Amino acid sequence: MRTPTPSIPARDYVALTNAELVHRIAGGDQRALGALYDRQVTLVHSLALRLLGDADDAEDVVEETFWQVWRHAARYDASRGSVSTWMCSIARSRALDALRAASRRPERIATSIERADDSALASPSSSPLGGVEENEQRALVRGAVAELPPEQRESIELAYFGGLSQSEIAERTGQPLGTIKTRIRLAMMKLRARLSSLREGAT
Amino acid sequence: MTHPEAQELLAALSLDATSSEERAAILAHVAECDACARELGELRDAAHAMAQLAPAVPMDPARQARVRAHLLARAAERAESAVAPAPKPAKPVAIPMPPHRLTRFSTARLVAAAAIVLIGVALAVYAVSAGQRANAMQRDTQRLLVAQRGLEREIAARDSALADRQALLDAMTGAAVQVIEAGAPSARQPSGKMFWDQMSGQWTFVAHNLPRAAPNRTYQLWLITRAQRKISAGVFATSASGDALVIAHYPLAKDSLAAIAVIDEPSGGSPEPTTTPVLVGASR
Numbered sequence: 001m002r003t004p005t006p007s008i009p010a011r012d013y014v015a016l017t018n019a020e021l022v023h024r025i026a027g028g029d030q031r032a033l034g035a036l037y038d039r040q041v042t043l044v045h046s047l048a049l050r051l052l053g054d055a056d057d058a059e060d061v062v063e064e065t066f067w068q069v070w071r072h073a074a075r076y077d078a079s080r081g082s083v084s085t086w087m088c089s090i091a092r093s094r095a096l097d098a099l100r101a102a103s104r105r106p107e108r109i110a111t112s113i114e115r116a117d118d119s120a121l122a123s124p125s126s127s128p129l130g131g132v133e134e135n136e137q138r139a140l141v142r143g144a145v146a147e148l149p150p151e152q153r154e155s156i157e158l159a160y161f162g163g164l165s166q167s168e169i170a171e172r173t174g175q176p177l178g179t180i181k182t183r184i185r186l187a188m189m190k191l192r193a194r195l196s197s198l199r200e201g202a203t
Numbered sequence: 204m205t206h207p208e209a210q211e212l213l214a215a216l217s218l219d220a221t222s223s224e225e226r227a228a229i230l231a232h233v234a235e236c237d238a239c240a241r242e243l244g245e246l247r248d249a250a251h252a253m254a255q256l257a258p259a260v261p262m263d264p265a266r267q268a269r270v271r272a273h274l275l276a277r278a279a280e281r282a283e284s285a286v287a288p289a290p291k292p293a294k295p296v297a298i299p300m301p302p303h304r305l306t307r308f309s310t311a312r313l314v315a316a317a318a319i320v321l322i323g324v325a326l327a328v329y330a331v332s333a334g335q336r337a338n339a340m341q342r343d344t345q346r347l348l349v350a351q352r353g354l355e356r357e358i359a360a361r362d363s364a365l366a367d368r369q370a371l372l373d374a375m376t377g378a379a380v381q382v383i384e385a386g387a388p389s390a391r392q393p394s395g396k397m398f399w400d401q402m403s404g405q406w407t408f409v410a411h412n413l414p415r416a417a418p419n420r421t422y423q424l425w426l427i428t429r430a431q432r433k434i435s436a437g438v439f440a441t442s443a444s445g446d447a448l449v450i451a452h453y454p455l456a457k458d459s460l461a462a463i464a465v466i467d468e469p470s471g472g473s474p475e476p477t478t479t480p481v482l483v484g485a486s487r
Contacts, residue, residue, distance in 0.1 A: 030278050037271055042261045043254060050257035055266070062262065063270045070278050079240070081247040088251035093219070141255040159218040160253045166220045181215065188214035191249040 018083035019076075026073035033070050036083075041066075043084065044091045051095035051161060061098065065091040096163040144194035152187035155180055204228040209239050217246035265456070272402050315358045322351045371450070374398055374405040383463050385410075385484030393445070395482045397463050404454035406436055408463070410447040410482065416440065416467060423468040424449050425476055429461045436463075438472040460486040 013021070013035035021039075024032035041062060048061035068090050076086055145153055158164045158172065166184060170177040209232040215221045216229050233239045262270070326347055374380065379402035385395040395410040408424055416422055424436040436451040464480040 030275055033278055034271065034275055037274065041267060042259060045262040046257040046259050047254040049260050059266050059270060063274055066274050067277060080244045085248045085251040088254040138255045141252045145256060156218060159220040160250060164220065165222060166215050184218065184220065185214040188217060188246055188249060192245050195249050195252050
């Protein structure tokens with residue numbers, strides 16, 4: 001059962017970190033949910049749209065993601081990742097579920113990967129997410145991924161945006177499973193190291 | 204699964220790219236191993252940072268507002284059913300807004316709830332001591348139960364009245380409420396004020412000093428859009444003192460309202476305005 005959390009002045013929500021907002025949401029603070037929504041909706045929407053390619057489907061995923069945040073805020077554990085990670089993880093899994101349910105996966109994966117090649121890495125400055133900080137984050141992530149050898153990048157993108165397992169990636173790329181496992185491990189180790197600065201400031 | 208085996212697969216797990224058997228085995232190990240749990244957390248942050256590779260596409264503003272409103276409405280609904288009355292009304296923190304809805308009116312409810320508990324205790328105590336006075340006890344118990352039921356009904360009625368008042372307050376004081384004033388230059392100076400909650404689509408109209416409508420006539424409230432569409436927000440009669448309160452629900456895009464008008468119409472209202480407005484107010 002929630003313990004009611006009193007509201008605070010609207011401007012004060014701006015100063016709260018994501019984790020503090022989630023804490024307030026766990027206490028039943030609806031304004032905190034609104035504040036987190038305003039702050040994270042573009043990220044969640046962009047991810048959902050990238051995975052699903054359809055604005056209506058993406059809208060459903062956005063609402064469902066924030067609804068899960070409202071319902072399960074008390075379960076959020078900062079030691080298991082940032083709030084963004086938690087929300088992206090919910091959104092991604094909802095979106096992949098929707099793709100599987102619609103059995104549209106094969107076609108979507110192809111477009112998904114093409115889009116990654118032509119838009120994501122090629123235009124680091126396209127449509128800002130909001131603040132300078134977000135832009136810096138995006139640039140950092142894009143830079144880190146761009147530095148990976150292409151075959152490693154392909155493996156983790158097929159996993160993240162295509163929802164493919166290691167065996168499915170092996171099958172799809174015609175590479176031995178062991179090779180794919182190594183690529184994924186190396187790529188993720190490098191990404192983790194390059195993004196450790198993000199983690200320190202993560203909330 | 205051994206620690207080295209789990210380590211090999213943490214990266215794949217962070218991308219949900221393992222088989223389900225592997226996943227279960229790694230998670231079982233992670234639950235016991237702090238080092239792996241920490242590493243998995245970091246890898247998950249790295250994996251989901253990839254969301255930033257998706258081209259940033261802001262949601263269409265109308266969709267974004269719709270989802271926000273729907274989400275908050277769902278949250279409010281759920282909060283009401285899930286939250287017990289607070290032990291004390293939480294003090295709002297210096298904002299000129301209604302305090303948090305969940306904490307409102309808890310004093311009244313608490314007093315009423317306490318009364319019910321006391322009656323319950325009285326019943327229990329009475330039952331123990333009344334062994335020899337069975338008849339008297341039965342009568343009195345009956346009376347107390349009736350009193351308790353009456354009190355419960357009163358609480359329910361009060362709760363419902365308070366909920367209505369809360370909804371009215373919300374609709375008039377919300378952040379997304381636009382106020383449209385409507386006046387007329389006649390002697391009695393009828394006046395009106397529309398509180399349009401653009402978030403919930405609730406329209407709350409308050410009017411004063413309206414002359415009584417003629418027999419077989421009524422007042423009808425109109426929303427007039429910039430595209431000159433006329434939407435009826437209902438018909439209404441005034442009180443003896445010329446006051447009226449009209450509440451309507453109609454979703455309208457934020458910038459599409461041009462004006463509101465109160466028009467004297469035949470009883471039952473008209474599909475289209477037929478006479479000159481008694482009150483008109485232009486939207487800002």
